[in-house]
Amino acid sequence: MDTRRALLDALADAPVSGPALAAELGVSRAAVWKAVETLRGEGFAVESTPEGYVAPTDPAYCAAGIEFGIDAPYSVEYHDSLPSTNDRARELASEGAADVAVVADEQTGGRGRLDREWVAPSGGVWLSLVTRPTVPPARAPLFTLAAAVATVDACSDVSVDAHIKWPNDVLVGGDEGTEKGDGDAVERPGRGGRKLAGVLTEMEGEADRVSWLVVGVGVNANLDPEVLPADATSLRAEAGGDVDRRRFAATLLERFAALAETADRSDRILAAWRDRASTLGRRVRVETPTGAVEGTAVDVESPGALVIDTDDGTQRVHAGDCEHLRDADG
Structure with a gap:
């Protein structure tokens, strides 16, 4: 373990003196001081006291802040601004990196599924995790589902009740939503709720194994709804105030690692x-490359296929754009 990470771990328990940490790690006191200055340079305001170094009471949203006390095997690379955290994560993956979360305060060129534009201003949680799971490429969609679950759990931790629309959209609320018409927002049914977060997974692999996987998560955190698309919402709007993005990101990473x-x-x-999905039991229409599939969603099967009962029998859909429909008696 490097001195910087060891110092973060030590600070999570109690004040730690430079000599004690140097002796424990077998490094010089100068190396410990350098690690302290590195943390301060990142925005993690370590204090010097007679008892030793002390962690800040309210760590900033930065690499060290997210890593501080985290129960997950990931390091964090933080940027004030990036075109895309997924693009940067792919660069790191091509260089051999693993278990690194790229986090940005804002993205200037964010994108969602199907290359849709993703509004990603300052105040959101925009992160992409580089990982190298020992699985064949066919099982990669499981990690997309895991990221959606982790995001819902992090929302729950800040008292926001979110749910998943297959395969990976994290929503708040029920059927009603809004869209723009004639310059104004108008009500329209059937989308499944207001979008809070999304997941975009990219990978490179061979026939029998994944070389690397990048799991990108974008969460509308401390944003005003006015800067978002009409059918979107934010943690700020749903929680009634700002949330601790540092802790939110750490919780998301911890939950993903656990799964x-x-x-x-x-x-x-x-x-x-399944426990967090709003799609199961609902009438849906999924637009696939070979046409639309409409019926009742009854299950999800490995590695993420949606099982739909249709008038023509049961179908399994592995990819597509899902829409929640009104039930006939609704």
Whole structure:
């Protein structure tokens, strides 16, 4: 473990003196001082006291702040601004990196599924995790589901009741939403709620294994609804005030690690996804490359296929754009 991360871990428990940490790690006191200055340079305001170095009571949203006390095996690379955290994560992956979360305060060229524009101003939680799971490429969609579950759980931690629309849209609220018409916002049914967050996963692999996986998550955190699309919302709007983005990002990463790093990940991820999904039991229409599939969503199967009962029998959809429909008696 490097001196910087060891210092962060030590500060999570109590004040720590430079000599004590130097002796524990087998490094010089100058190396400990350098690590302290590195943390301060990142915005993690370590204090010097007679008892030793002390962590800030309210850590900033920065690399060290997110890593501080985190129960996940990830390091963080933080940027004030990036065109895309996924693009930067792919660069790191091509250089051999693993278990690195790229975080930006804002994205200037963010994108969602199907290359849709994703509004990502300062105040959101925009992160992309580079990981190298030992799975074949066919099982990569499981990690997209795990990221959606982790995001919902982080929302719950800040008292925002969110749910998942297949496969990875994180929403708040029920069927009603709004869209823009004639310059104004008008009500329209059927979308499944107001969009709070989304997941975009990219990978490179061979026939039998994933070389690297980048899981990108974008969450409308401390944003005013006025800067978002008409059918979107934010944690600020739903919680009635700003949330601690540092802790939110850490919780998301911790929950993702708990799901993705276990031997029984498939069963655990699918069970957790089902518990948090609003799609199952609903009438849906999924636009696929070969046409629309309409019916009742009854299950999700590994590695993320939506099972739909249609008038022509049961179909399994592996990819597509899902829309929640009104039930016939609604």
